[in-house]
Amino acid sequence: MSSRNAEPPSPRRPGGFSAARWSIVARLTTLYAISAFAMLVLAAGFLHWTLMVNFNRQDAQFLADKVHLLRTILNQTPADTTDLQEEVEWETASLHFTKYYVRVLDARGGTLMETPGMSNALPVALFPAPSDAAPLESQVASRKLTHGQRFMLLSALAESSGARSQREVQVALDVSSEDAFLQHYRRDLAWAVLLGVLFSVVAGAFVARRGMRPLAELTRATDRISASQLHERIAGDGWPKELASLARGFDRMLDRLEDSFKRLSQFSADLAHELRTPINNLRGEAGVALSQSRTPEEYRHTLESSLEEFERLTRLIDNLLFLARADSPTTGIARKRCDARQAVESVREFYEAVAEDRGVELRCEGQGPVNADPVLFRQAVSNLLSNALNHTPRGGQVLIHASPRADGGLEVVVSDTGCGIAPEYLPHIFDRLYRADPARSNHPNGAGLGLAIVKSIMALHGGAVAVDSVVDKGTRFTLVFPANPSAAST
Numbered sequence: 001m002s003s004r005n006a007e008p009p010s011p012r013r014p015g016g017f018s019a020a021r022w023s024i025v026a027r028l029t030t031l032y033a034i035s036a037f038a039m040l041v042l043a044a045g046f047l048h049w050t051l052m053v054n055f056n057r058q059d060a061q062f063l064a065d066k067v068h069l070l071r072t073i074l075n076q077t078p079a080d081t082t083d084l085q086e087e088v089e090w091e092t093a094s095l096h097f098t099k100y101y102v103r104v105l106d107a108r109g110g111t112l113m114e115t116p117g118m119s120n121a122l123p124v125a126l127f128p129a130p131s132d133a134a135p136l137e138s139q140v141a142s143r144k145l146t147h148g149q150r151f152m153l154l155s156a157l158a159e160s161s162g163a164r165s166q167r168e169v170q171v172a173l174d175v176s177s178e179d180a181f182l183q184h185y186r187r188d189l190a191w192a193v194l195l196g197v198l199f200s201v202v203a204g205a206f207v208a209r210r211g212m213r214p215l216a217e218l219t220r221a222t223d224r225i226s227a228s229q230l231h232e233r234i235a236g237d238g239w240p241k242e243l244a245s246l247a248r249g250f251d252r253m254l255d256r257l258e259d260s261f262k263r264l265s266q267f268s269a270d271l272a273h274e275l276r277t278p279i280n281n282l283r284g285e286a287g288v289a290l291s292q293s294r295t296p297e298e299y300r301h302t303l304e305s306s307l308e309e310f311e312r313l314t315r316l317i318d319n320l321l322f323l324a325r326a327d328s329p330t331t332g333i334a335r336k337r338c339d340a341r342q343a344v345e346s347v348r349e350f351y352e353a354v355a356e357d358r359g360v361e362l363r364c365e366g367q368g369p370v371n372a373d374p375v376l377f378r379q380a381v382s383n384l385l386s387n388a389l390n391h392t393p394r395g396g397q398v399l400i401h402a403s404p405r406a407d408g409g410l411e412v413v414v415s416d417t418g419c420g421i422a423p424e425y426l427p428h429i430f431d432r433l434y435r436a437d438p439a440r441s442n443h444p445n446g447a448g449l450g451l452a453i454v455k456s457i458m459a460l461h462g463g464a465v466a467v468d469s470v471v472d473k474g475t476r477f478t479l480v481f482p483a484n485p486s487a488a489s490t
Helices: 025-075 083-095 176-223 241-291 296-327 342-359 374-390 450-460
Strands: 100-105 111-114 139-145 152-157 167-174 336-339 361-366 369-373 397-404 410-416 465-468 474-481
Touching: 025 083, 025 100, 025 152, 025 167, 025 176, 025 369, 025 474, 083 111, 152 465, 167 397, 176 241, 176 342, 241 296, 296 374, 296 450, 296 465, 342 410, 342 474, 369 374, 369 410, 374 397, 374 410, 374 450, 374 474, 450 465, 450 474
Parallel strands: 361 397
Antiparallel strands: 100 111, 100 167, 139 152, 152 167, 336 369, 397 410, 410 474, 465 474
């Protein structure tokens, strides 16, 4: 998305709330508190529900037991009302903590017997209609009166062996004390949840700070590393498992940075050396030319010599610009399918005269198509061929061989019978401004960028370059061009 179409970031007030600004300790503490709150609320709700269900079950069983007892009395002693009166009037009045009421109605709905004061508190119409459904516990109803009292009510029919009609039994239990207990219980649970959350906040902050202590130590260790101390390492030992991989990754990054820093320093030094030589030559020639009057022929010779130095500087700058563009991830190449043998032959013809002057045999073999940028393909082969001619003595041989690969790509091999490259120099020959010759004077026209350019060209094509060399026997460079390189762009 282009910056023109991208939405600008919304302005944020200096004092605005943003979770992204929180520290990890604050986030972990908040998560601990939320988790503890959720678990405590669920536990408290479950405990309250369990207690309430147990109360209701016990109350229903109590009422059902009373109905069974009254049915037994009415069935076994229908004429003697003493036992019934004792249960209805005296038993209900003798209990101090359990308040329940009993009423016995005849077939016409008239009251035969009831607990004293029951008619004022619980009229007959308040009870549900009697039912013979079993079990009786399922027929219990709950009623809350206007003054706040709540009763559990149960109505049932009872057979009387001495009477010609059934009796109706109404039983009620005052559960207001249970409601009050549940209310106090809910308040205690709320305090337990609140105190539990507060404790979880304190404990979460303590645990989070202790857990984040290794990260703070790792931060202090990284703060000690600067550009002048890239050699220091954090070391992956001694850290927690989660931070050990981070420490090792940071050390690997420092290795890459240190290596890149050294390469950059060496590159700057080499570049200064390469630029200083032609500039000093130009300055010396200009100073000599201006020191006294010269003939036109001498001035012409001076200008021709200066022109050679200018061309050397131009080549150096062009090569550096090419490498800079090749390093850019947005650099694209114009790939197309072409004849590799024809492209190699054109390069060979260009260097044929140079090879004849140096007494070096130059040959081409093989053939095959290649999917590459034609200009860059010829430049890569040309750089390898120039390097081979510079290091092959008179009477030697340089061979360019192209052959197709099994995966549809192409392999180009440039081999020579020259002086070879020592093993200690091989890992660095593709570095920029690097030359294996310590004297740096064997080939003054080279700046040590040819092989670096070859490596960049192969990277643009998604290919690879390899080298094998034996001292005093020769060197072999291999270019591998894939059929459909993912790194290349059209």
